[in-house]
Amino acid sequence: xxxxxxxxxxxxxxxxxxxxxxxxxxxxxxxxxxxxxxxxxxxxxxxxxxxxxxxxxxxxxxxxxxxxxxxxxxxxxxxxxxxxxxxxxxxxxxxxxxxxxxxxxxxxxxxxxxxxxxxxxxxxxxxxxxxxxxxxxxxxxxxxxxxxxxxxxxxxxxxxxxxxxxxxxxxxxxxxxxxxxxxxxxxxxxxxxxxxxxxxxxxxxxxxxxxxxxxxxxxxxxxxxxxxxxxxxxxxxxxxxxxxxxxxxxxxxxxxxxxxxxxxxxxxxxxxxxxxxxxxxxxxxxxxxxxxxxxxxxxxxxxxxxxxxxxxxxxxxxxxxxxxxxxxxxxxxxxxxxxxxxxxxxxxxxxxxxxxxxxxxxxxxxxxxxxxxxxxxxxxxxxxxxxxxxxxxxxxxxxxxxxxxxxxxxxxxxx
Amino acid sequence: xxxxxxxxxxxxxxxxxxxxxxxxxxxxxxxxxxxxxxxxxxxxxxxxxxxxxxxxxxxxxxxxxxxxxxxxxxxxxxxxxxxxxxxxxxxxxxxxxxxxxxxxxxxxxxxxxxxxxxxxxxxxxxxxxxxxxxxxxxxxxxxxxxxxxxxxxxxxxxxxxxxxxxxxxxxxxxxxxxxxxxxxxxxxxxxxxxxxxxxxxxxxxxxxxxxxxxxxxxxxxxxxxxxxxxxxxxxxxxxxxxxxxxxxxxxxxxxxxxxxxxxxxxxxxxxxxxxxxxxxxxxxxxxxxxxxxxxxxxxxxxxxxxxxxxxxxxxxxxxxxxxxxxxxxxxxxxxxxxxxxxxxxxxxxxxxxxxxxxxxxxxxxxxxxxxxxxxxxxxxxxxxxxxxxxxxxxxxxxxxxxxxxxxxxxxxxxx
Numbered sequence: 158x159x160x161x162x163x164x165x166x167x168x169x170x171x172x173x174x175x176x177x178x179x180x181x182x183x184x185x186x187x188x189x190x191x192x193x194x195x196x197x198x199x200x201x202x203x204x205x206x207x208x209x210x211x212x213x214x215x216x217x218x219x220x221x222x223x224x225x226x227x228x229x230x231x232x233x234x235x236x237x238x239x240x241x242x243x244x245x246x247x248x249x250x251x252x253x254x255x256x257x258x259x260x261x262x263x264x265x266x267x268x269x270x271x272x273x274x275x276x277x278x279x280x281x282x283x284x285x286x287x288x289x290x291x292x293x294x295x296x297x298x299x300x301x302x303x304x305x306x307x308x309x310x311x312x313x314x315x316x317x318x319x320x321x322x323x324x325x326x327x328x329x330x331x332x333x334x335x336x337x338x339x340x341x342x343x344x345x346x347x348x349x350x351x352x353x354x355x356x357x358x359x360x361x362x363x364x365x366x367x368x369x370x371x372x373x374x375x376x377x378x379x380x381x382x383x384x385x386x387x388x389x390x391x392x393x394x395x396x397x398x399x400x401x402x403x404x405x406x407x408x409x410x411x412x413x414x415x416x417x418x419x420x421x422x423x424x425x426x427x428x429x430x431x432x433x434x435x436x437x438x439x440x441x442x443x444x445x446x447x448x449x450x451x452x453x454x455x456x457x458x459x460x461x462x463x464x465x466x467x468x469x470x471x472x473x474x475x476x477x478x479x480x481x482x483x484x485x486x487x488x489x490x491x492x493x494x495x496x497x498x499x500x501x502x503x504x505x506x507x508x509x510x511x512x513x514x515x516x517x518x519x520x521x522x523x524x525x526x527x528x529x530x531x532x533x534x535x536x537x538x539x540x541x542x543x544x545x546x547x548x549x550x551x552x553x554x555x556x557x558x559x560x561x562x563x564x565x566x567x568x569x570x571x572x
Numbered sequence: 573x574x575x576x577x578x579x580x581x582x583x584x585x586x587x588x589x590x591x592x593x594x595x596x597x598x599x600x601x602x603x604x605x606x607x608x609x610x611x612x613x614x615x616x617x618x619x620x621x622x623x624x625x626x627x628x629x630x631x632x633x634x635x636x637x638x639x640x641x642x643x644x645x646x647x648x649x650x651x652x653x654x655x656x657x658x659x660x661x662x663x664x665x666x667x668x669x670x671x672x673x674x675x676x677x678x679x680x681x682x683x684x685x686x687x688x689x690x691x692x693x694x695x696x697x698x699x700x701x702x703x704x705x706x707x708x709x710x711x712x713x714x715x716x717x718x719x720x721x722x723x724x725x726x727x728x729x730x731x732x733x734x735x736x737x738x739x740x741x742x743x744x745x746x747x748x749x750x751x752x753x754x755x756x757x758x759x760x761x762x763x764x765x766x767x768x769x770x771x772x773x774x775x776x777x778x779x780x781x782x783x784x785x786x787x788x789x790x791x792x793x794x795x796x797x798x799x800x801x802x803x804x805x806x807x808x809x810x811x812x813x814x815x816x817x818x819x820x821x822x823x824x825x826x827x828x829x830x831x832x833x834x835x836x837x838x839x840x841x842x843x844x845x846x847x848x849x850x851x852x853x854x855x856x857x858x859x860x861x862x863x864x865x866x867x868x869x870x871x872x873x874x875x876x877x878x879x880x881x882x883x884x885x886x887x888x889x890x891x892x893x894x895x896x897x898x899x900x901x902x903x904x905x906x907x908x909x910x911x912x913x914x915x916x917x918x919x920x921x922x923x924x925x926x927x928x929x930x931x932x933x934x935x936x937x938x939x940x941x942x943x944x945x946x947x948x949x950x951x952x953x954x955x956x957x958x959x960x961x962x963x964x965x966x967x968x969x970x971x972x973x974x975x976x977x978x979x980x981x982x983x984x985x986x987x
Contacts (some may be wrong), residue, residue, distance in 0.1 A: 195824060203849035303849040305943060363830035363857040370858045371818045373851060374865070378811035381794055396793035403786045406817060415778035421888065432886055434618035434718040436788060436878055440885065442778040443785045450789070463851055470855065471847055473836065 184261045185217040185266055188242035188252070190275075190282055195315050199277075200522035202471075205302040212316055213238045213275040213282025217258060220264035220320065225559050226324045228271045229313065230254065230263060231330030231337035234405070234465050235457060237281035240273035241266070251504060254331075256540045263549035263566070268561045269326060276313050276337075278304045278464045286460030287388060297460075299385025301535055304464055306333075306340040306472045314345060326555055328351035328491075331537035332504065333465065336472045339512070342489040351555050352491040353548070356501055356537035358508035359482050359515070360473040367502070368408055369466040372401035376459050385460050394459045400449030401462060406449050411500035411533030415442060431517060475515075482511060494551045496544065498536040499529045598665035598674045600632040603657035603667070605690075605697055610730050614692075617886075620717040623706060626729055628653045628690040628697025632673060633681035635735065640974050642681060642737045643686045644728065646745030646752035649820070649880050650872060652696035652986040655688030657811060658680070669746075671955045676980070678964035680749045684741060691752075692727050693719045693879045699874030702803060712845065712875075714800025717933035719879055721748075721755040722885045728752075729760060741970055743906075744768035747919065749881065751887045754976035755925070757904040760888055766970050767906040768963070771916055771952035774897050774930070775888040780918070783823055784881040787816035800875050809874045814865030814897050816877060821864050825947030826915035828978055834860060890930075909966045911959065914944045939966060 199207040201405045208509040212538035215238045218225060230240045232253070241258040244250035257384045258264045258271050275283040278301065293300075317325065328349050336356025342352040361369070376382055379397030383390050399430050407415075413416050419442035475482040493516055497509035516523040526547040530536040536544070553564065607629045614622040630653045635642060645655045647668070656673040659665035673679045673686050690698040693716065699718035708715075732740065743756040743764050750772025757767040776784070791797055794812030798805050822830075834857035842848050853859045890897040908931055912924035921942050931938040940961040945951040951959070968979065 203847075272848070360836065362827060363834040363836065363855070364825075364827045366836070366855050367818075367822045367830065367857050367861055370855075370861055371815060371822070373814045374818060375790060377851065378815065396789075400790045400793065400815065403782075403789060407715075407782045407786070412779045415782065419778040421775065421778065421781070432618075434620075436792065436882065440781050440785075442782050446782055446785055458829060467851065507858070514827070526714075554914060 167327075180312055183261050184255065185242040185252075185259050187245050188215050188217070188239070189245040190238055191280060193316065195312070195319075197315075199308070199312055200300050201308045202305040204302050206486070206568050207277065207284070207302060210277050210312060211282070211288075212277070212284075212312065214316065215239055215242070215252075215273045217241050217271045217273075218269055220270040220322070221561070224261040224320070224322045224325060225324070226267045226556075226561055227268050227317075227320065227325050228319070229325050229328045229341070230258065230273050231309075231313075231328065231334035232270060232273070232276065232279075233332040233334050234462075234469070235328070235453070236334075237279065238273040238275040238283075239281070240271065248379060253267075253342060253430050253538065256538075257545065257548065263545045264329070264552055265556075265564060267565050268556050272316070272320070274303075274313055274316055276465070278309075278461060278468075280458035280461040282570075285458065286385070286464065287458050296386075296388040299460070300358060300386055301460060301464070303467055305468050306336050307344060309337055309468075310340045310344045313341075314348070317348065324348050324350055326559060327351040327353055327552070329355075330357075331355040332357055332534065333469055333472075336469070338470075339474065339486075342491045342493075343486060346490040349489075349491040350559075351494065351551075352489070353494045353496075353551065354509070354512060355494055355496045355548075356498055356509075356534055357495075357512070358504040359475065359512050361470055366470050368404065369470055372404055373463050375400040375404070376462060379459075382459060385463075387459065393454065395451075395454040397430065398454040398459050398462060399447075401450075402453035402457075403446040403450040406446060408503045409533060409535045411502065411531060413500065414532050417531070482515035483518035486512075486515050489516075489519075489521055491521075493521055493523040494548070495523060495525045496537070496547060497525075497527050498533070498544075499527060500531055501534045501536060503534040511546050574641035589601055598676050599665075599670065600657035600674050602631070603630050603654070604660040605630050605653055606695060608731065610727070611733075612730075614723070614727055616717050616723045617720040618718050622692065622699070622717060624944050625692050625699040626690070626697070626703075627699075628684075629731065630654055630657070630667075630688045632656050632686045632688075633684055635685040636976075639735070639737045640739070640741060641684050641736065641971075641976055642732075642740050643684045644732070644740050644743045644756070645686060645688050646724075646728075646743065646749035646756075647677075647688070647691065647694075648745070648747040648749050649877075649884070651749075652694065652697070652867070653688040653690040653698075654757070655686065658708065668953065672960065678960045679744070679967055680964075680971075680979060682980050683971050684967070687731070687735070689728055689731060691719075691724050691880070693724075693876060693883075695876040700873065701744050701800070701879065702873050711801075711803040713803055713877070716875060716879070719880055721751050722759060724752055724883075725755045725759045728756075729763070732763065739763050739765055742766040742768055742967070743972060744770075745772075746770035747772055747949065748884055748887075751884070754889065754901075755887075757906045757908070758901060761903050761905040764904075764906040765974075766909065766966075767904070768909045768911075768966065769924070769927060769950055770911045771913055771919055771924075772910075772927070773919040774890065774927050776885055781885050783819065784885055787819055788878050788881060790815040790819070791877060794874075797874060800878075802874065808869065810866075810869040813869040813872060813874050813877060814862075816865075817868035817872075818861040820863040821861060823918045824948060824950045826917065826946060828915065829947050830857060832946070833857075854959060855985065897930035898933035901927075901930050901936065904931075904934075904936055907937040908939065909963070910938060910940045911952070912940075912942050913948070914942060914947045915946055916951060916969060918949040939944065 241252035335354035376397035379394035382394040497506040656667035749768040790813035794809035797809040816965040
């Protein structure tokens with residue numbers, strides 16, 4: 158089952174040796190991804206088979222001799238394997254969970270070996286719709302198979318085997334990443350010691366699916382989409398992607414947080430503070446959203462957006478248990494940490510409590526924290542002392558149970 | 573100031589004489605709009621001037637001798653002057669507030685003379701972007717002036733004069749219509765006896781503006797928009813309009829209501845209830861939204877969508893009072909009824925309570941009802957006995973104060 162590959166030089170382990178950048182205390186430093194190829198066909202939930210695939214990966218810290226200190230970090234819709242540190246190719250590109258993962262941080266890379274992996278179907282180095290289909294010599298495009306959370310787990314199992322990791326100390330993620338962590342716990346019960354599910358849900362609601370569908374319609378109806386084969390036309394459905402991203406962004410922030418940050422502030426008022434009476438940017442919030450949309454449309458693959466939103470729609474572990482989530486989760490052997498945020502209206506605390514109730518009902522060990530943070534769904538990515546203290550405390554317990562060395566750094570949130 | 577016009581035959585007053593349709597008890601019957609032209613230029617908030625305009629109007633009931641029983645109903649984003657009854661031109665076209673307005677209903681047309689008016693800038697008969705610009709002989713298109721709630725009130729003042737109505741018994745509306753009612757109360761204090769503000773807000777939040785902006789970007793970035801002059805290209809930005817409508821529709825429904833109506837129900841499951849693994853309709857909620865979007869894009873004018881969402885953004889009566897809503901409303905002489913709905917997350921009860929607090933602070937008479945309805949923002953359009961009882965009770969008080977005849981019908985919600 159184990160596949161091998163050549164890969165690029167792993168990132169520098171010691172931040173102090175990094176030249177040309179100021180490395181913050183507690184950073185894993187300058188990092189580079191590696192790409193690992195798997196040549197055995199991957200059967201998918203849809204019945205299709207992916208003939209082979211590559212995974213883009215970053216690792217931080219050192220895998221110990223018995224491979225017991227590994228943590229797998231799963232990403233959300235638009236993130237990647239670049240979880241922590243500073244990208245060697247772009248010093249402005251800080252990992253998306255850099256405040257969480259690093260020496261002395263909540264997930265302490267001086268004790269744990271942390272793996273960030275880009276999902277197949279994504280667009281940051283792993284095999285996806287923009288990759289070359291070996292059967293045609295052209296980009297997969299619309300022909301790339303639809304994927305599910307289960308497929309991602311199956312693809313990542315081979316990554317664990319590649320590293321010789323029989324059982325992860327923890328599998329962890331926020332939002333879609335939390336669903337993947339849950340997916341790991343039920344698909345591979347004996348390979349997950351702890352499962353950390355942040356700002357997530359056991360299944361999307363009708364409203365969640367509806368927002369995804371509007372985003373997909375914006376992309377698919379963009380004439381530059383060309384039925385998903387826009388690569389062949391040397392174009393990108395930027396208008397649709399931009400609208401999709403603007404819309405999604407609203408759901409990541411709380412109503413109050415948006416009012417706090419933007420309110421009704423005008424971007425550049427006319428004389429006497431007047432309106433401009435037109436459709437150009439009038440309010441700050443419009444400027445912000447347009448910027449987010451336009452930026453996103455320059456780097457994110459439209460087919461990936463469709464694919465990942467569909468995987469979100471499809472995720473529903475209770476589906477084959479008559480909707481009984483407790484029964485679905487009862488196969489899990491892991492212990493659980495579930496975290497939610499009070500103002501998250503995308504995946505509100507009530508959704509996390511459904512997971513917690515189901516775990517309790519199936520007699521799993523579960524710790525639950527509901528964080529009173531103002532920032533909506535995005536809170537799971539932000540620096541919040543209480544939130545990070547909860548996660549750090551949980552990882553300290555994991556380390557103690559595994560007999561890992563004592564915490565060394567004094568920069569951690571609980572230190 | 574009074575302008576006159578020829579107009580089509582008003583609707584049949586007696587439902588029993590209507591042929592070809594089954595008229596429900598309490599209906600105003602078959603109705604036809606009239607169009608009233610105003611030739612005096614209308615100065616606008618933007619500084620522009622509308623050289624002349626027409627208003628499409630429906631009326632129900634009879635204006636009494638002293639013109640004291642008139643009620644003006646203001647519409648929301650995508651509605652019109654067709655408030656009640658059955659359209660003579662289309663027997664399936666029932667007025668949007670037919671459950672509220674009619675003989676024996678909450679707003680009883682046996683006692684009140686009710687006027688429904690289409691806003692200028694809209695697309696159902698009043699002058700708007702699709703109308704011919706007299707200066708060019710071609711559709712206004714992108715050249716149509718941006719409007720505000722204040723401009724709508726100013727345009728409607730001439731309508732009141734046309735009918736010889738010095739003071740409305742009530743001005744009433746839901747959502748944007750509620751803002752117009754508020755606008756009437758502060759712009760023309762001595763012409764509004766009662767102001768009924770349903771499911772509305774004193775100003776849009778950043779999140780409200782953000783949703784409007786995403787909808788506008790979807791329309792404006794549609795290649796068929798042609799900078800707003802799509803009429804000249806014999807096309808319509810249907811893709812953008814459809815996305816805009818799908819998005820707006822999500823904000824009209826509550827999360828719980830969507831789950832109740834659609835949940836995760838599959839539209840036409842594959843064998844053994846499986847997913848289809850594709851981007852065609854998979855879930856019921858997708859089918860519903862696509863249908864709503866496509867239907868909307870066949871009849872609603874894209875420039876009107878932009879214009880009305882912008883007027884929503886701009887509405888902020890406290891703006892010229894340093895944000896002090898109480899001061900802004902203190903000029904009003906009307907008495908107020910404010911109604912909100914518990915699950916409305918577009919304009920939640922907290923927004924209505926701001927209006928109520930400001931009115932109390934400025935010592936206005938205000939009745940407030942917060943209805944525990946499951947249907948989100950759309951609840952203001954739906955049949956709800958408690959809601960209609962509140963409105964009917966309020967109109968009974970108005971009638972008593974004005975010395976209008978006793979309620980005759982026994983079909984009303986309180987009868």
